[in-house]
Ligand SMILES: Nc1nc2c(ncn2[C@@H]2O[C@H](COP(=O)(O)OP(=O)(O)OP(=O)(O)O)[C@@H](O)[C@H]2O)c(=O)[nH]1
């Protein structure tokens with residue numbers, strides 16, 4: 001399934017059947033890939049810090065509402081903050097087209113067989129973007145709650161989005177993503193009357209994995225709760241003089 005992290009290969013999924021030698025080889029390759037990624041992520045982070053760019057990595061399973069949240073945010077805060085977006089998808093420029101329609105600078109990365117963005121892809125995208133000082137860079141990752149958790153992109157913070165149609169047990173089933181994020185957005189609360197989703201339970205499950213995780217409930221469709229997200233965002237933007 002994934003050509004870069006190997007998560008979909010038979011080898012990585014069936015380690016029990018491997019001999020010790022073969023097992024060790026797989027672990028070493030994974031270490032190398034992540035080590036190289038981490039070095040490039042630090043390079044990205046240094047660049048973002050030097051330009052006082054707030055880089056946020058948006059992660060979720062497919063369809064939780066990452067692009068919808070960006071569309072609302074980019075339009076509503078257009079006159080207050082300076083934005084750019086990197087879109088990550090396996091195929092198509094659908095999301096980049098949606099962002100482009102908001103008149104925001106956007107670059108699409110297609111990962112092909114890959115199931116996540118990595119720091120190298122982000123480095124390349126950023127090199128062609130001419131990002132401005134004191135801006136916010138949203139990086140919408142490939143819809144996937146597993147692999148993107150392993151790949152630091154150089155972001156300042158990771159924002160995980162879960163929607164109420166996905167089930168309140170997801171933080172426990174995919175803990176790495178919730179552990180490595182600082183903010184969890186619960187989206188599509190307008191659908192709560194129609195789905196068996198216990199919002200207190202999902203919050204408790206998320207806090208079990210990461211007790212420091214901040215949580216915001218909202219609906220991109222009705223607009224309820226968006227103000228909380230906007231306040232969170234503004235609180236993260238450093239004033240240029242103290243950056
Ligand atoms: N009812 C409801 N639908 C929503 C809400 N937010 C997003 N949607 C719908 O959910 C679907 C997926 O939204 P996207 O924004 O494309 O989700 P995504 O996370 O960007 O999807 P991928 O990029 O494919 O992973 C769309 O049909 C949206 O209209 C919401 O708050 N309420």
Ligand SMILES: [Mg+2]
Nearest residue numbers: 066067095140
């Ligand atoms: Mg999207």
